[in-house]
Structures are given as structure tokens and as C-alpha cells.
Amino acid sequence: DIVMTQTPLSSPVTLGQPASISCRSSQSLVHSDGNTYLSWLQQRPGQPPRLLIYKISNRFSGVPDRFSGSGAGTDFTLKISRVEPEDVGVYYCMQATQFPHGTFGQGTKVEIK
């Protein structure tokens, strides 16, 4: 099974400043169809998870452009260009290259300093 490892697990940030979360998979997430099914989810307190980014760098409908994803193979990054109060929550990377199987990272808690 693919293991997803996120760092850091906690990220205190200052409002208006950038934040970055890393995610590493235990094996390449490149699918035989050439796509890499690495997604990022946001879970605000008391809310269900919400898809932010799919296939490494594609923003889902309605996601602000301050969120961006990058990476390839086994190493991926989510960046928030300027953290806003509504960005507080837990962020998960997940792989669906073995779809419909899915595997999630442990989650990274983003909080305001």
C-alpha cells in the first residue's frame, strides 16, 4: 500500500504570510495513463473535507488562486501565498493513483500565530 507522509504536522503562520506543506509518497504516483492523481483537501474546524487541488496543481471549482500545488513523482507541495483567517484548518494530501483506492496523509494543522 502507498504511504503518504506530510510535513510539518503543525504550521503556525502569520496572517498575510505564506505557508507551505510537503507531502511525500512511498512510491511514484504516476498512473499508467500518464496522470498523477495527487490531491489536497482542506478541512476547516467542524466541517467535512473539501477538495482544493487535484492532479498535483489543478484548483477545484471555487478555490481561491492563493492556493497552489506543485511537485512530481513522489514529492509534492501545497502553498498558500497569503494566509487568511478562513484558511485555518487541517490540510490533507491524498493519492488516488490507485483509484478507486485512496490513501491520505496524516494531516497538517494550519493555525494563526
Place this chain on the structure above:
Amino acid sequence: QLQLQESGPGLVKPSETLSLTCTVSGGSISSSNYYWGWIRQPPGKGLEWIGSIYYSGNTYYNSSLKSRVTISVDTSKNQFSLKLSSVTATDTAVYYCAAAFDIWGQGTMVTVSS
């Protein structure tokens, strides 16, 4: 706009079977664009994929739960369902249904307790 809503008992006794239903609205569960899945989150912990199903009925389960899980689909009702047998306290969690991990339901809390 596709929406999903979980329903089912909030309390299940140990050793019994947990049964939940996810109702899909705003689109057809027979759409080939999606597979339909269940994910759970124990209190204060992370997300765990339980299993997924295509509208054709093909199912895929997390190997750690496979012996206890059954997911089924009812295209006539635009619903899919989860059954988890022989539950214990460790199965206490918020259970989410999702469309291909893209669109999620609000979740339903299930507590296993006598």
C-alpha cells in the same frame, strides 16, 4: 450541483452491524464520471478510506476492513450504502460519503457503545 447526504443510526451496539446510506442529488449515481466512496474519521484523528463502488456494482475495499465491509448501490434510489459488521469502539467515527473524493457529504457521527 452534485450533493451527497449520509443517513443512518448514530448509535450502534458492539458486535452489531453499522448501516449507513448516502443519497446523491443533483446528478445520477449511474454517471461514469464518478466512483462512490466511504471514508471515516475517528474523533480527533485523520481520514481513512473504507471502500468505493462503481455504479456497475464493482467494489473495492480497504484491506484492513475488507472482511467486515460491504458497499452496495441502488441506482433506482440514487443511493449507495455501507455495512460494517462486528463493530467495536474503535469503529466510532464520523463517516463521510464522497464522489471520487471530489465532492463530500457533511458526514454523520456513529458511536459504538452499549
